[in-house]
Amino acid sequence: xxxxxxxxLKIKTGVVKRLTKEKLMYIxxxxxxxxxxxxxxxxxxxxxxxxxxxxxxxxSQMMIPDTQRRLKAxxxxxxxxxxxxxxxxxxxxYLNAKKFLAEAETEI
Numbered sequence: 236x237x238x239x240x241x242x243x244l245k246i247k248t249g250v251v252k253r254l255t256k257e258k259l260m261y262i263x264x265x266x267x268x269x270x271x272x273x274x275x276x277x278x279x280x281x282x283x284x285x286x287x288x289x290x291x292x293x294x295s296q297m298m299i300p301d302t303q304r305r306l307k308a309x310x311x312x313x314x315x316x317x318x319x320x321x322x323x324x325x326x327x328x329y330l331n332a333k334k335f336l337a338e339a340e341t342e343i
Contacts, residue, residue: 240319240323241326243316244316244320244328244331247309247313248313248331250309250313251313251339254302254305254339255338257306258303261298261299265292265295271288303343313335314336
């Protein structure tokens, strides 16, 4: 029977992977929205349109710290699970977890 810790590793790895992607997506969305607001201001668009787009920009900006906080918590959680599973270091899921942990560390 497979070790139940492998399932935990898979789940925790998936959470870190998803949150890393989510954070990068919010950063990209914020940059795009910032550019959009800038273009609207330069083109002299209607003030209500600009305000609405600035509101969308602020919402995207607010999501980055929240996602960062959740990523840090998931990162720490995965790190502790990996530390408890040293004897599984030959398993593919363990190696994947270590890989995604290293990738996510650049985003913490």
